[in-house]
Amino acid sequence: MARLLILDSGVGGLSVYHEIHKRLPDLKVDYALDNEAYPYGNKDETWLSKRVVNWCQLLIARYEPDIIVLACNTASTATLPALRAAISIPIVGVVPAIKTAAQISSSKNIGLLATPGTVTRRYTQELINDFAKDCQVTKVGAHHLVHIAEDKLQGITVDMPLLASEIAPLLENNVDTVVLGCTHYPLLRAELQQLAPHINWVDSGEAIARRVESLLQNHKGFDYSKDMSLSSTAPISEALKTYLQSLGFNHFDLINVPENG
DSSP, rough: BBBEEEEESSSSTTTHHHHHHHHOOOOOOEEEEOTTTOOGSSSSSHHHHHHHHHHHHHHHHHHHHHHHEEOOHHHHHHHHHHHHHHHHHEEEEEEHHHHHHHHHOOOSSEEEOOOOOHHHHHHHHHHHHHHOOSSSEEEEEOOSHHHHHHHTTTTOOOOOOHHHHHHHHHHHTTTTEEEOOOOGGGGGGHHHHHOTTEEEEEOSSSHHEEEEEHHTSSSSOOOSSSSEEEESSSSOHHHHHHHHHHEEEEEEEEOOOOOOO
């Protein structure tokens, strides 16, 4: 029976989980957040690669997944080659939906809203070179959106003026389509649309769900359980635990990740 494991440094991967659950509602999903190392967006690439490989190996031993979704743009653009070299089961990464944005933009003036690490990574520029050569691309490395999204899921009111200041460069450049290049950002879609309803806000969640479905098409069935597991590398708040329980994550594990050697 198929079993999926989703990884992120925080709750951003839940935006991917929601898309997968819509497409595959009977699939057993375990979720792991490396909140001890949160956020990944400001971490050194070499350190992060070692960290994710070590952590992933511990999770595989515990949960025995059939497929892994690395639901973090920063980690995917930095660590996928090392992760795939160390682990034999299928790994689906998340990268900014530059291709989709370039295709649907009528003005060919698009934006990329991501973490500072993702915005500056060579892999991201290669996506722009490959799929958005005919577009003007405004890249914004947001410093606060990840934290705003994390707070939102814990019941903290979204700071709309701060959110507006983060997307101001996109509005100043009159983009018509923006890539949400971090899995946390779709969790703020309602607020982003409120601030800029004329913009198409694009993310990779639906594409990742289709990819997971394709990889699992030969499985005989899905092992769905309302008692899905949530693991973290540091204790989580009661407010976040309550929210996760509402999604069906009722078994909580705390996993220690040894320091990188």
